[in-house]
Amino acid sequence: MPFQISLEPGGQRFTADDDQTILEAALAAGLVLPYGCRDGACGACKGKVVSGEVDLGPVSTGALTDADRAAGLTLFCRAHARSDLVLEARDVRRTDDIPLKKLPCRVQRLEHAADDVMIVELKLPATETFRFRAGQYIDFLLSDGRRRAFSIASAPHQAEHLELHIRRVEGGTFTGHVFGDMKEREILRFEGPLGSFSLREDSRRPIVMIAGGTGFAPIQSLIEHAIHIGLERPIALYWGARTRAGLYRDELARSWEQALPGFRYIPVLSDAAPDDDWTGRTGLVHEAVVQDLPDLSGHEVYACGAPAMIDAARRDLVARCDLPADRFYSDAFTFAADSSR
Structure with a gap:
């Protein structure tokens, strides 16, 4: 039996069968809800159940905490409708003409x-x-x-x-x-x-990008795309690694300062080795952002890396730097229980 699902505040509507997750049903209807891992581990698809009932499959406690559940939140990649639903989901897009x-x-x-x-x-x-x-x-x-x-x-x-x-x-x-x-x-x-992680090209806000380890990969795609389209917005990239070897594309990142007006690159090492001869920033990469940019109320943040880094960055940038929570866009790199990667 298909259930009717309505989204707030956008007013989009679609139906979901018993065997479809809310995310699967939305994608089938041509709507892209924010999502990342699709296995209940990253929390990117978190949203509120305003009315109705869902059956939630296995999820990570880090992605959906007890406090989240008490507040009526769920993960759309794991939740199945068990009645007609009204959901709160922001930044909903149409799949337009890019086929899977x-x-x-x-x-x-x-x-x-x-x-x-x-x-x-x-x-x-x-x-x-x-x-x-x-x-x-x-x-x-x-x-x-x-x-x-x-x-x-x-x-x-x-x-x-x-x-x-x-x-x-x-x-x-x-x-x-x-x-x-x-x-x-x-x-x-x-x-x-x-995945729904992508650049909001219709915005004019300054951008902060945070990469942890190989979280640099999607950030590289975003910045090379920004150069290609001639984006004219200030971008600050903070790339965190344990040692200097972890900054495996350091020269490329430095070259973007010449290729993209308003671009700044700040590498940060959390555990620099003695032979790294490191004189740059140290500590946690998101803490460097907090120190440099205490007011992010007018910015957008794009963060990629391990879930712990993403969670800490989201929490601290919203609480300590006044970043609006709906302007924190992330791609958390998760790993399945069978050592998936």
């Missing part, structure tokens, strides 16, 4: 950017057009039915090749293959584009 595709690809190039970071360049079929928004990701489709998600680091105008930044995960099946047996010309299959 399943495509083969060939490994074109492998680059060891750091001991635990591999840059993988994929060549797409010449007969296919693959469109995406800067900041989105793809899922590799593995032979056993599992999926592995990675953000696209290249910009949309470079869509004939896709660049991914893959971090080695201890015990990870797929990343073990990437760092061990993968060879150039290997054929893979993927589905995409996925």
